[in-house]
Amino acid sequence: MSVPYGMMRGVTGRLMLLDTASLYFRAYFGVPDSVRAPDGSPVNAVRGLLDFIDRLVKDHRPDALVACMDADWRPEWRVELIPSYKAHRVAEEREVGPDEEEVPDTLSPQVPVIEAVLDALGIARVGVAGYEADDVIGTFTARAKGPVDIVTGDRDLYQLVDDERGVRVLYPLKGVGTLQLTDESWLREKYGVDGGGYADLALLRGDPSDGLPGVPGIGEKTAAKLLAEFGDLAGIMAAVDDPKARLTPSQRKRLDESRPYVAVAPKVVRVAQDVPLPDVDTTLPRTPRDPAGLDELAARWGLGGSLQRLLVTLGA
Numbered sequence: 327m328s329v330p331y332g333m334m335r336g337v338t339g340r341l342m343l344l345d346t347a348s349l350y351f352r353a354y355f356g357v358p359d360s361v362r363a364p365d366g367s368p369v370n371a372v373r374g375l376l377d378f379i380d381r382l383v384k385d386h387r388p389d390a391l392v393a394c395m396d397a398d399w400r401p402e403w404r405v406e407l408i409p410s411y412k413a414h415r416v417a418e419e420r421e422v423g424p425d426e427e428e429v430p431d432t433l434s435p436q437v438p439v440i441e442a443v444l445d446a447l448g449i450a451r452v453g454v455a456g457y458e459a460d461d462v463i464g465t466f467t468a469r470a471k472g473p474v475d476i477v478t479g480d481r482d483l484y485q486l487v488d489d490e491r492g493v494r495v496l497y498p499l500k501g502v503g504t505l506q507l508t509d510e511s512w513l514r515e516k517y518g519v520d521g522g523g524y525a526d527l528a529l530l531r532g533d534p535s536d537g538l539p540g541v542p543g544i545g546e547k548t549a550a551k552l553l554a555e556f557g558d559l560a561g562i563m564a565a566v567d568d569p570k571a572r573l574t575p576s577q578r579k580r581l582d583e584s585r586p587y588v589a590v591a592p593k594v595v596r597v598a599q600d601v602p603l604p605d606v607d608t609t610l611p612r613t614p615r616d617p618a619g620l621d622e623l624a625a626r627w628g629l630g631g632s633l634q635r636l637l638v639t640l641g642a
Contacts, residue, residue, distance in 0.1 A: 340475065342382065342383075342392070343463045346440075349498075353372075376443070383640065386475060390609055392608050407593060408590060411538065415428050447611060448611035454603065465603055476495045478495060483597070485524040487509060559588065
């Protein structure tokens, strides 16, 4: 059932949204693969993510917490608009359902374990078919009635930063012990734009990591200057048709030639805010939802101190 955010069970105070894949990738590469289960299987991503969540809850004390998932890491509706979107990350194309993403061999088997542990803990885990975690985060944020902390290593989500609504991005610099608290003041100092302008900046400069070509010859600094001069993407494109507008001949030519890209890129770059979210209890759990199941997972995968520390933090 899809319901407005304000009607979701357990919503009080500060909401923390985890870009879960972003965090377990960081855990995987940040924790040695010598961290293993009793049977020798690597569990560095599992334990690293539990350590991340423990530190985040301990330091920021959210009232509600959602682990947002990529039900579709490369949605077809984005690929139809820009075929190069994340194309370099495709490990295998599939006739039905999402293409398979290139993921390290020893990380893939850990993802179902992560999901099972989150479920046994009672931490809300939300992924919606046809959408990326970014879109789930965007929709939760749009519907939030209170402040929101978005935890991600993906700068795309800077577009959601909104001081007036108390929406900020916590961007891990080293583990999650050192977080960059990204608000509009930081964005203006770093990029010359606020949260609402970041998507236009990213669209213009492009992003090779996501297969977004951008406008040739328009880098980050030039994009920021154009946005400062003309306000937004629509203003910039209107200036292309205005001979009096202060554009260099090369800028005018490149923007004019990029009209097909500029026409479709906003829908690809901007996160969706209308995802049909399920009815979930987002309250930060104080005790495990499935204690017996959690004990079995802890023993099977050797989750040890990482899980115990998180349980103590949740119960505090």
